[in-house]
Amino acid sequence: MDHTNELDDFKDGLNRIRRMLKLDIPFEKAVTIEKNQLKIIRELFPKAKEAVRKDLKPEDLASEVSEKVVKEFYYKFADELKIRNNVEKPEEAFNNLLAGRSDTNGTRIIILIIQAIARTYARAHEEIHGVREIRDYKCPICGNESDIIVKWPDGSYRMICPFCGYTWIISRNKLVCPKCGSENPVSLGVFTDKEMKVGLFVCQDCGFKAKIILDPDLVIRIPRILLPLLASAGDKFRSLIHKQDIREV
Numbered sequence: 458m459d460h461t462n463e464l465d466d467f468k469d470g471l472n473r474i475r476r477m478l479k480l481d482i483p484f485e486k487a488v489t490i491e492k493n494q495l496k497i498i499r500e501l502f503p504k505a506k507e508a509v510r511k512d513l514k515p516e517d518l519a520s521e522v523s524e525k526v527v528k529e530f531y532y533k534f535a536d537e538l539k540i541r542n543n544v545e546k547p548e549e550a551f552n553n554l555l556a557g558r559s560d561t562n563g564t565r566i567i568i569l570i571i572q573a574i575a576r577t578y579a580r581a582h583e584e585i586h587g588v589r590e591i592r593d594y595k596c597p598i599c600g601n602e603s604d605i606i607v608k609w610p611d612g613s614y615r616m617i618c619p620f621c622g623y624t625w626i627i628s629r630n631k632l633v634c635p636k637c638g639s640e641n642p643v644s645l646g647v648f649t650d651k652e653m654k655v656g657l658f659v660c661q662d663c664g665f666k667a668k669i670i671l672d673p674d675l676v677i678r679i680p681r682i683l684l685p686l687l688a689s690a691g692d693k694f695r696s697l698i699h700k701q702d703i704r705e706v
């Protein structure tokens with residue numbers, strides 16, 4: 458897998474989203490996080506492929522490598538995020554996480570490290586097994602729930618996991634509800650604006666809502682890990698959902 462220009466692509470994508478959404482994104486911080494996650498992904502990729510080939514789960518990979526990765530990257534992350542003086546020891550951060558806390562600097566770094574491991578596994582899985590087809594809103598790789606649907610350049614509709622970045626096909630040609638499986642066009646609505654083609658999907662059969670990106674060109678130009686940020690533009694339709702002044706497509 459070629460990782461050479463990934464960080465540049467990330468910066469370009471982030472700038473593009475910043476302009477489109479007129480968002481005040483902490484650019485340097487986001488780039489620093491991505492830079493470190495990409496380093497972890499690069500380093501772990503061969504091991505992740507081995508794990509996938511052996512049919513191990515992402516959590517198996519995590520328990521195998523997390524101690525080493527934390528040792529190598531925890532303080533690097535802290536240094537580059539300029540919070541070295543404000544992090545607990547990694548063991549303490551782990552214990553905080555196990556106790557259900559995720560609000561300290563240390564726990565946030567551990568979560569970023571675990572996310573990088575999950576991203577590595579997801580990539581290895583896709584490289585080895587291809588893209589899975591499954592009508593579900595839970596990530597088939599890491600189990601996280603997704604509320605992001607993306608129209609892919611090949612015409613399929615996919616969901617993307619906001620945690621590990623894996624995408625899976627929920628339908629080949631028409632929009633379906635990934636939660637209840639409804640294919641009834643009368644029950645499935647998309648609220649969007651003309652320019653951005655980012656909106657909100659609503660299933661009236663089960664009440665499932667998801668943000669949706671309808672412009673496949675955006676998928677080509679924006680790195681996958683940033684698609685959830687782009688999709689967040691669809692959130693604005695939540696409050697408008699019962700009003701009449703939005704266009705239904």
Ligand SMILES: [Zn+2]
Pocket residue numbers: 596597598599600601618619620621622623
């Ligand atoms: Zn996932």
Ligand SMILES: [Zn+2]
Pocket residue numbers: 634635636637638639660661662663664665
């Ligand atoms: Zn539904």
